Structure formats: C-alpha cells, structure tokens
Amino acid sequence: MTDLLSATDPYVWLAILGVTAATFITRSSLFVLGARVQFPPVVEAALRFAPACALAAIVAADLAFVEGQLRIDLSNPKLIAGCVGIVIFSITRSIIGTIAGGMITFWFLHFWLPVL
Amino acid sequence: MVKSGLSTLDATILSLLAYAGSAQLAAMPLIATLAPLWLVLLTAIIVNLRFVVYTALLRPHFTHLSAGRRLWLGYIVGDIMFVRFTSLLQQEPNHPHKVAYYTGGALANWAIWQVSSLIGIFAASAIPASWGLELAGTLALVALLVPLCRQWPALAGAVTAAVVAVLAHSLPLRLGLLCGVIVGIAVALAVDHQSRDRRARRRAASERFLS
Numbered sequence: 001m002t003d004l005l006s007a008t009d010p011y012v013w014l015a016i017l018g019v020t021a022a023t024f025i026t027r028s029s030l031f032v033l034g035a036r037v038q039f040p041p042v043v044e045a046a047l048r049f050a051p052a053c054a055l056a057a058i059v060a061a062d063l064a065f066v067e068g069q070l071r072i073d074l075s076n077p078k079l080i081a082g083c084v085g086i087v088i089f090s091i092t093r094s095i096i097g098t099i100a101g102g103m104i105t106f107w108f109l110h111f112w113l114p115v116l
Numbered sequence: 117m118v119k120s121g122l123s124t125l126d127a128t129i130l131s132l133l134a135y136a137g138s139a140q141l142a143a144m145p146l147i148a149t150l151a152p153l154w155l156v157l158l159t160a161i162i163v164n165l166r167f168v169v170y171t172a173l174l175r176p177h178f179t180h181l182s183a184g185r186r187l188w189l190g191y192i193v194g195d196i197m198f199v200r201f202t203s204l205l206q207q208e209p210n211h212p213h214k215v216a217y218y219t220g221g222a223l224a225n226w227a228i229w230q231v232s233s234l235i236g237i238f239a240a241s242a243i244p245a246s247w248g249l250e251l252a253g254t255l256a257l258v259a260l261l262v263p264l265c266r267q268w269p270a271l272a273g274a275v276t277a278a279v280v281a282v283l284a285h286s287l288p289l290r291l292g293l294l295c296g297v298i299v300g301i302a303v304a305l306a307v308d309h310q311s312r313d314r315r316a317r318r319r320a321a322s323e324r325f326l327s
Contacts, residue, residue, distance in 0.1 A: 012126055015147045015156045019134040022160030028190030030171040032183050039172065045308065046301050050169040051198075052264040053277035053300030055257050057293045058138070060278030061285055062254040070282070078251055085258040095259040102255040106248060 077109035122148060124237055131233045135191070135226060137253070139163040162294055170198045177205070177214060189215075192222040194229070195260055268311065273304025 039047070063082040064072055072079065085102035088094070122130070122144060134140055139160040146156050170193055178186055201218050204211060211217065243249060265271040277300025284292035 011150065011153075012122075012147065014153055015143070016126070016130045016133060018153055018157040019130060019136065019139060019143050019160045022139060022157055022164050023134050023136050024187075024191060026161060026164035027167040027171055027193045028187045030168060030175050031178060031186040031190035042305070045305060047169050047172050049270055049273045049301050049304035049308075050297065051166060052261060052270045052274045053297045053304065054166040054169070054293075055261040055264065056274035056300065057277040057281035057296035059254055059257050059261060060296070061281045061293060062251075062257075064282045065285065070285070072282075078248070078254075081251060082254065082258055085255045086262055089259045089262045093263075095256060098259040099252050099255045102258070103252055106251055110246070110248065 077106050080109060081106035127237045128234065131237065132230060134160075135229070136160065136164060137229070137233075162291070165294070165297075166195075167193055170195075174198070174201065174218075177218075181215070189219065189222070192219075192226050194222060194225045195257075197222045197225050199260055199263075269304045269308035272307045273300040276300045276303040 059082065063078045064070060064076075066076055066078065074080065081102040084105045085098045088101040089098040092098075127144075130140055130144075142163045143156050143160050146159060171190055174193070178189055181189070197218065200221060201214075204217060205214065261274065265274050277296040279296075280299045281292050281296030284295045286292070287295065
C-alpha cells in the first residue's frame with residue numbers, strides 16, 4: 001500500500017466524484033426522467049436480454065484468466081469452481097450454497113492439489 | 117481495493133460515496149496511475165451500464181413518486197435487489213407495498229455492502245491474496261446469471277457474450293466486456309426473432325389447414 005496519493009489531492013477528489021457521478025448517471029437518470037422515456041420494441045427486447053449477457057461476460061472474463069493468462073483447461077481452479085457453482089445453483093437454487101461450494105472447490109484444488 | 121495502491125482513507129470515501137463494487141474495482145488502477153479523469157469517468161459508466169437496464173425495467177413502478185425520491189431510489193439499486201424485486205413483481209405485479217419492499221431491501225443491501233466493504237478495506241492486509249476471496253464475488257454473479265438463462269434466446273446470448281468477452285479480453289478499458297454484451301444481445305434478439313417466426317408460421321399453417 002502506498003500513501004503517495006491521498007484524499008487531500010484534488011485529482012483524487014475529482015476522480016472519486018467522477019465515479020460517484022457515474023453511479024448517479026447510470027442508475028438514477030432513467031428514474032428521474034420518469035415516464036417521459038419510451039423505448040422502441042427492439043430496444044425493450046434488447047434490454048430484457050442485456051442482464052444475462054452482461055453477467056455472462058463479466059463472469060467469463062473473471063474465470064477464464066489466471067494472472068492475465070488465458071487458461072481454459074482443467075488446470076484452472078477458478079474455472080472448475082465456477083462450473084461447480086453453476087451445477088450447485090441449478091440443483092439447489094441457493095446463492096450461499098453456490099458461493100460456499102465454489103470456494104471450497106477452489107481452495108481444495110488450489111491448496112491440496114498444487115500440481116494442477 | 118486497498119491492494120491496488122490507494123490509501124485507506126481514499127478507498128473509504130470512494131466506497132461510501134460511489135457504492136459501485138465492480139466500477140470501483142475497474143477505476144481504482146486507473147486512479148492509482150493518475151489516468152486522465154475522463155477515462156476514469158467513462159470506465160465507471162461502462163462497467164455500470166447494466167444499471168441502465170435494471171432501472172429501465174423498474175422505472176414504471178416508481179413513476180408516481182417525486183423526482184427527488186426517484187433519484188435516491190435509483191442510487192441504491194443493486195444486482196441482488198433487482199432480481200428479488202423482479203421476482204416479487206412476477207408473482208404480484210401490483211403488490212400494495214412494493215415501494216416499501218424495494219426501499220427496505222435496497223437500503224439493507226446498501227448498509228451490509230458498506231460494512232463489508234469497510235471491513236475489506238481495513239482487513240485487506242490481514243487476508244493473504246492466495247485465498248482468492250475475489251472469486252466469491254464472481255460466484256455470487258453466477259448464482260444471479262443461471263436463473264436468467266432459462267429461455268433459449270437468453271442462454272444463446274449469454275454463451276455468446278461469454279465467448280466474445282474472453283476473446284476480446286486484451287482490449288483496453290475492459291471494452292471486451294462491452295463487446296461481449298453487444299454481440300450477445302444481438303444473438304439473443306436473432307434467436308428470439310427466429311423462434312417467434314417459427315411459431316407464427318406454424319400458427320398460419322394450422323389456420324390454413326382448418327379453413
């Protein structure tokens with residue numbers, strides 16, 4: 001941890017305000033505009049599929065890379081833990097169970113089977 | 117967050133104000149390397165784009181409230197509360213206490229997130245990086261993702277988005293994620309359109325047969 005940057009630095013303050021502004025811009029603008037916004041049907045349909053696509057993209061980019069290297073094979077413990085998570089959620093519908101089962105799988109592969 | 121080079125105080129203020137886990141994690145390395153401010157803002161907006169989708173879908177349920185109230189209700193939107201609120205409305209679209217349900221749940225989520233985030237900031241040095249705790253966040257997203265893929269178009273879109281996001285991973289600003297989302301949505305729309313066409317053709321054929 002470096003203390004080269006601090007909150008007394010105007011750059012850091014502006015950056016923090018920028019990220020906060022991004023929160024308000026993306027989350028509150030449609031709420032505040034209210035019923036005045038009307039989307040065409042195609043956009044409405046696209047919005048319906050967007051959450052699944054966004055989450056899939058984030059999850060895949062997280063699981064497929066280990067220290068910046070693409071690793072789509074059985075030697076990637078994160079990828080296997082993610083697949084175990086999908087199976088656990090499909091069967092149990094439990095968020096906590098999915099996280100716990102995935103983490104236990106990851107730790108098992110990572111600490112007890114370091115050859116992988 | 118603290119591990120990326122910001123001071124504990126900076127990370128605390130950022131967490132309390134911005135309330136944006138993935139956007140904060142994406143913006144942090146940029147701030148630490150003194151990247152231009154427009155780049156920090158754009159990155160945070162891109163990573164937050166899913167909330168535009170959430171609020172577009174939730175918007176009709178809050179139009180009767182004042183603009184100030186809607187501003188705050190938008191600010192506290194989160195992934196988990198969006199999923200819970202949508203499933204409540206599927207069962208009962210005109211639930212009499214839906215605004216209270218949303219407000220209470222989202223505020224509780226905000227408080228728990230802030231407390232956990234602060235614990236993380238101050239405990240960062242105590243937990244070894246090799247434990248890979250950030251994987252727990254990804255697994256939580258897996259649990260949110262699976263129920264969204266029950267229909268063919270959404271599943272096709274999600275698989276496409278995943279493949280494109282991995283292939284385009286080397287693009288700067290995490291733009292690979294945005295590419296994945298755009299191509300994924302296009303595929304989902306195409307599959308949706310085709311299955312609708314097939315249903316319409318079948319209906320037309322059976323009508324011709326009956327007449």
